Amino acid sequence: MSxxxxxxxxxxxxxxxxxxxxxxxxxxxxxxxxxxxxxxxxHCSVLHENWLALRExxxxxxxxxxxxxxxxxxxxxxxQEFRTKHKTFRSQRAAVVIGWSxxxxxxxxxxxxxxxxxxxRGGNITGKLSNVVQTAHSPxxxxxxxxxxxxxxxxxxxxxxxxxxxxxFTLLPDSMPPAPEDATIVRVQMQRxxxxxxxxxxxEEHAGDWIQVDLLVGDDGLPQAVRLPESSTETTN
Amino acid sequence: xxxxxxxxxxALLKRSAKGDERAFAKLYHRHQGPLFRFALRxxxxxxxxxxxxxxxxMMLVREPKKFDPGRGTLGAFLYGVARNRIMKHLxxxxxxxxxxxxGDAGRDSHPQLQEQMTPAHWAELSERRExxxxxxxxxxxxxxxxxxxxxxxxxxxxxxxxTLDCPVGTIRSRLHRGRALxxxxxEMLREVPKRANAGRG
Numbered sequence: 001m002s003x004x005x006x007x008x009x010x011x012x013x014x015x016x017x018x019x020x021x022x023x024x025x026x027x028x029x030x031x032x033x034x035x036x037x038x039x040x041x042x043h044c045s046v047l048h049e050n051w052l053a054l055r056e057x058x059x060x061x062x063x064x065x066x067x068x069x070x071x072x073x074x075x076x077x078x079x080q081e082f083r084t085k086h087k088t089f090r091s092q093r094a095a096v097v098i099g100w101s102x103x104x105x106x107x108x109x110x111x112x113x114x115x116x117x118x119x120x121r122g123g124n125i126t127g128k129l130s131n132v133v134q135t136a137h138s139p140x141x142x143x144x145x146x147x148x149x150x151x152x153x154x155x156x157x158x159x160x161x162x163x164x165x166x167x168x169f170t171l172l173p174d175s176m177p178p179a180p181e182d183a184t185i186v187r188v189q190m191q192r193x194x195x196x197x198x199x200x201x202x203x204e205e206h207a208g209d210w211i212q213v214d215l216l217v218g219d220d221g222l223p224q225a226v227r228l229p230e231s232s233t234e235t236t237n
Numbered sequence: 238x239x240x241x242x243x244x245x246x247x248a249l250l251k252r253s254a255k256g257d258e259r260a261f262a263k264l265y266h267r268h269q270g271p272l273f274r275f276a277l278r279x280x281x282x283x284x285x286x287x288x289x290x291x292x293x294x295m296m297l298v299r300e301p302k303k304f305d306p307g308r309g310t311l312g313a314f315l316y317g318v319a320r321n322r323i324m325k326h327l328x329x330x331x332x333x334x335x336x337x338x339x340g341d342a343g344r345d346s347h348p349q350l351q352e353q354m355t356p357a358h359w360a361e362l363s364e365r366r367e368x369x370x371x372x373x374x375x376x377x378x379x380x381x382x383x384x385x386x387x388x389x390x391x392x393x394x395x396x397x398x399x400t401l402d403c404p405v406g407t408i409r410s411r412l413h414r415g416r417a418l419x420x421x422x423x424e425m426l427r428e429v430p431k432r433a434n435a436g437r438g
Contacts, residue, residue: 019416050420055388057369058419062278062389064366070273070290075265078294079258085298086256 009037014044019051169216169225173199177225178218186215187229198226246311254301265294268312271390272319278385279323281374285330289322309402316400320382327378372422380415387412 009017009030014037020026021034038045171177193207216225246267252260269290276286293315296303304314373384386397387408394412398405 015417016413019413019420047420050424051416054369054416054419054423057365058373058384058388061366061369061373062391065274065277065389068270068274068277068286070269070287074269074287074291074294075262077291078265078298079262081295082253082258082261082298086258089256 009033011037011041011044014038014041015047018044018048021048169214169227170200171225172223175218175222175224178216182219183224184217186217186223188213188215195226198223200226243306243310243312247306250297250301250304250311253297261298264297264311268315269294271312272315274390275316275385276319276323278373278389279378279381280326281370285326289319289326292322293318310399313400313402317402320401324378368423369419372419375422376415376418380411380418383408383411384415384419388416 014034017026017030017034018038021031038048189210189212191207192202192209192211195213196202196207212229214227214229215223216227218224246264249260249264249267253264272293273286273290276289277283280286280289296318297315304311308314373381373389376384382401383397386392386400387394392400394405394408397412398408401408
């Protein structure tokens with residue numbers, strides 16, 4: 001609403017603007033026109049007086065409760081709730097931490113137990129292999145030893161024993177099995193000690209014995225595998 | 238200055254959410270007074286105002302993340318929650334006029350005034366105040382809010398608009414209608430001066 005210049009205000013306009021009279025938000029022209037109207041109109045003047053009285057009453061009503069605050073019991077209840085909530089939260093957090101710690105400890109225990117079991121099992125295998133190598137030259141366990149020794153060479157790669165009388169060739173260290181069409185079997189007679197030169201373990205007690213050996217020779221002329229025929233083992237051992 | 242206050246509120250709320258009881262207490266003391274008075278003046282009941290303030294802060298204890306600093310100040314947020322509670326209360330109990338439940342909140346606030354008045358004056362003033370109080374509580378809630386904030390709390394239009402999260406123009410029009418309704422109600426209750434009638438004639 002804007003009143004330019006000396007425009008006069010009627011009762012209806014005053015009813016709209018009069019309640020905001022004195023407010024900083026009301027334009028100075030409107031204030032001036034409203035005051036002018038107040039001087040001329042007794043009805044609006046009474047209305048304005050009533051409004052001023054009401055404003056004073058409202059001010060007093062406001063002042064009556066201006067210092068009102070929530071009773072202290074509200075704060076006590078809220079603090080109690082706050083403590084309960086955060087205590088519960090802390091307990092939950094502690095429970096979670098303990099739970100995770102226990103789970104971690106259980107996992108560690110399981111891993112360590114498993115690792116120990118694996119180590120023990122590995123030790124047993126090594127022990128068995130050394131036993132196999134030792135018994136490889138004894139006639140009683142010769143067959144079993146020869147079979148085990150072959151698997152042992154692949155795992156250990158250090159100790160080799162020719163399969164005594166098993167009828168199977170034993171691969172020499174660092175040699176690949178030759179294709180059947182490229183290989184030749186050569187039967188030779190040699191001292192048992194000569195097997196050592198091929199990388200096989202030799203029983204020193206019988207190192208000087210002469211034995212008959214089948215050599216599987218590849219197309220490059222080098223022996224790839226060795227076999228001790230049964231007849232020779234019986235005679236030579 | 239206001240920004241500092243808002244930042245302080247945010248910092249206190251963060252500390253409170255982490256379990257700092259002193260921060261929560263500080264936050265409570267900063268806001269409980271205006272909220273309690275707003276609820277009291279809107280409902281006209283100390284008991285209801287107490288319940289409302291308690292509900293508002295309980296919400297803050299249980300779900301502090303409901304407040305989003307990006308959407309406004311903590312004060313406005315708390316007023317918003319309080320308004321919802323007030324509206325629910327008003328829906329449940331349409332009329333509740335007795336501000337006298339405390340028994341002493343109003344009278345003790347002006348002991349000097351009481352001493353200077355004669356019993357007749359006191360009775361008249363008391364009656365008038367009671368009429369005004371009843372008239373305010375009879376206003377529709379949206380007009381009552383504007384009257385409570387701008388007349389009783391003496392907030393500026395901008396402050397009231399920010400508190401109620403609405404445009405200044407809305408506050409102005411609600412306040413105008415609220416004032417007009419109050420005047421009309423009080424005129425009906427009081428004896429209209431004879432000179433007003435004479436003036437009309």
